[in-house]
Amino acid sequence: MPKFPAQYSTLSAIALKTYIEDAYGLKLITCKYLLRGVSDTYIIEATDAQYVFKVYREQHRSADEIKGEIELLNLLKENGASVAYPIKDTRGDQLQQFEAAEGIRYGILFSYAEGGPVFELTDDQLKTIGRQMAIVHNITSVIELKHQRKAYTTETTLTQPIKDLKPAFKDLPEEYTYLKETADKVIEKLTSFDTGKFSYGYCQYDFLPKNFHFSEAGTLTFFDFDFAGKGYLANDLMSFFVHFFVHNYTGKLSNEEADRMFAVFISGYRENRDVTEEELKAIPYLGVGFWVFYLGFQHDHFDDWSNLFFGTRFIKDRVALIRSWVNKYCEF
Known part of the structure; x- marks a missing residue:
């Protein structure tokens, strides 16, 4: 009997253990499946080190895009940025x-980011994140990758996602109208900034605490550059600001403390790289694009990733969160 076509397979951790041992010349103790997310992630324990193995979906990333991520991480590592990097x-x-x-899938073995995520950050840690992010931007602002990556523009973060999302809002017409009208206002607002003077390059576009680890010694390692693409580097400052907004939105931080902590982070960033006041003022409007882009991503990849939570209730709650962001930070 012929094999029935598959939409999303999960590679066997047992088979991967043997494959990685042979391909990399490593002696492995364990290979454990960790999670199914944007890509599939496995934790690898060798006799002398730990690694992370990621398996990508072709529907999410083409081979050329994945090669772009490899190229970017190699350049970051070579130029002194603290990142988890691909292993040869x-x-x-x-x-x-x-x-x-389901067809060809691609995988990368990454170095392990020592330590773990920290969600209640100290001032010293905030300054470290700022300094290290600035180092990343000092590199990504002057390089040009051979392999193409996504560009983050108002078209890719607002206009196109909102068009693609329309079927998902069939039972939420008021929410859809709000999202569309807000996007139009954001696009108009961004034209009022002198964006030609904004720093531009490859941004990670997901600089949240889940994507960096602090070791016990206090060293910081960034990882997960899967969404890295060209855009204003203020997008990375914005994605980190999202962390403080969410903590404030859920009652874990006051407005004053959220603003103070972000200012500490910015002071650390400015020790290694300048950021203008106008770039900081653009963060609220770039943030609307962030929320809409990821809502669009969750919709587009419903079958392969977000089916456990993406639905009418989730969409309604997410629009309420976007509304709170807009009311708190945006001026139209």
């Missing part, structure tokens, strides 16, 4: 290819 196999390759049930 015994042949010198950093990209693995698997003939999975």
